[in-house]
Amino acid sequence: MSPKLVRIVTHHENPKLAAELFLEEGIVAIGFDLGRSFTGMSKDEMRNAFIEEWGASDQQAVLWTATVMSFMQDIKIGDVVLAYMGDNIVAAVGDVIGEYEYNTQNKVGDPDGEVGYPQQRKVRWWPSPKYFNRSYLPDDLYKWVALPATLYTKEYNIEELRTFLQTIPSGEKEGGVEIMESADGGHWFPVETLLRDFLARNLQFIEEGLSLFRDASGREGIEYPTDTGPIDLLAMDKNGDLIVFELKVSRGPDRALGQLMRYMGWVRSQLAGAKDVKGVIVAGKIDDGLKLAASENPKIKLLEYDLSFKVKPAEPYSR
Numbered sequence: 001m002s003p004k005l006v007r008i009v010t011h012h013e014n015p016k017l018a019a020e021l022f023l024e025e026g027i028v029a030i031g032f033d034l035g036r037s038f039t040g041m042s043k044d045e046m047r048n049a050f051i052e053e054w055g056a057s058d059q060q061a062v063l064w065t066a067t068v069m070s071f072m073q074d075i076k077i078g079d080v081v082l083a084y085m086g087d088n089i090v091a092a093v094g095d096v097i098g099e100y101e102y103n104t105q106n107k108v109g110d111p112d113g114e115v116g117y118p119q120q121r122k123v124r125w126w127p128s129p130k131y132f133n134r135s136y137l138p139d140d141l142y143k144w145v146a147l148p149a150t151l152y153t154k155e156y157n158i159e160e161l162r163t164f165l166q167t168i169p170s171g172e173k174e175g176g177v178e179i180m181e182s183a184d185g186g187h188w189f190p191v192e193t194l195l196r197d198f199l200a201r202n203l204q205f206i207e208e209g210l211s212l213f214r215d216a217s218g219r220e221g222i223e224y225p226t227d228t229g230p231i232d233l234l235a236m237d238k239n240g241d242l243i244v245f246e247l248k249v250s251r252g253p254d255r256a257l258g259q260l261m262r263y264m265g266w267v268r269s270q271l272a273g274a275k276d277v278k279g280v281i282v283a284g285k286i287d288d289g290l291k292l293a294a295s296e297n298p299k300i301k302l303l304e305y306d307l308s309f310k311v312k313p314a315e316p317y318s319r
Contacts, residue, residue, distance in 0.1 A: 098122025209238030
């Protein structure tokens with residue numbers, strides 16, 4: 001049987017800590033701790049235990065039982081795990097090397113610890129990539145990896161995925177701050193909200209005279225709501241024309257163009273009146289497919305960004 005791809009959320013309350021401990025302990029884990037191993041329990045026994053001991057509804061118990069059973073039985077040695085930390089960050093990738101075990105003796109499974117996940121499988125985590133934005137993933141995994149719920153499995157060409165993932169740069173964790181590093185040595189924001197908030201305060205970096213749009217109700221153009229989803233940033237230039245921003249912290253795939261054009265169409269029909277509507281895609285790296293697609297639309301501008309940080313010696317103390 002070919003290896004599968006497994007997506008597991010590291011933790012719903014302490015995702016960063018859980019990710020760090022997964023890597024330290026060489027495991028992946030889920031919760032659902034009834035104070036004992038699930039080994040040997042049938043689905044009905046497990047479902048009834050969740051109802052009687054945790055007060056779960058029948059629907060909750062069925063879902064939790066399916067999750068635990070999948071973790072115990074569907075995941076096989078040799079499968080590849082994506083440990084998803086949420087907030088668009090995949091913490092690590094690794095190969096499953098152990099069967100299911102109930103372990104309360106390590107930091108992850110300790111019932112008095114901050115994670116408390118005793119249902120575990122041993123994993124050999126890859127040296128890289130780590131802490132990377134999900135926008136690097138192939139298009140068919142980009143949404144899948146961020147689906148709700150704890151665990152998903154997927155049939156996938158694992159060998160092709162291994163080759164692809166080795167091209168992804170790792171993020172760096174220093175003092176709790178994550179900085180994404182590109183393959184060519186550039187540096188990017190770890191999450192889209194940081195890029196959005198920086199640009200909202202510094203629109204002059206894009207074009208002189210740009211300012212945030214503000215509608216008649218006083219709402220600013222940050223995550224501006226539309227019928228097709230929120231616009232990352234909506235701005236106005238010195239001529240009063242409206243500028244729609246679509247932001248990608250790392251790779252700017254060609255699907256970003258479709259998103260941008262939907263927002264531009266909505267702004268044109270609902271807000272612009274006689275004013276023009278233009279679009280800007282800002283990303284760490286613009287894909288060739290996006291460059292080709294956008295080349296046919298003169299109202300759309302593509303921009304790549306890079307972060308820099310400099311230090312210098314402090315001036316000596318003087319009275």
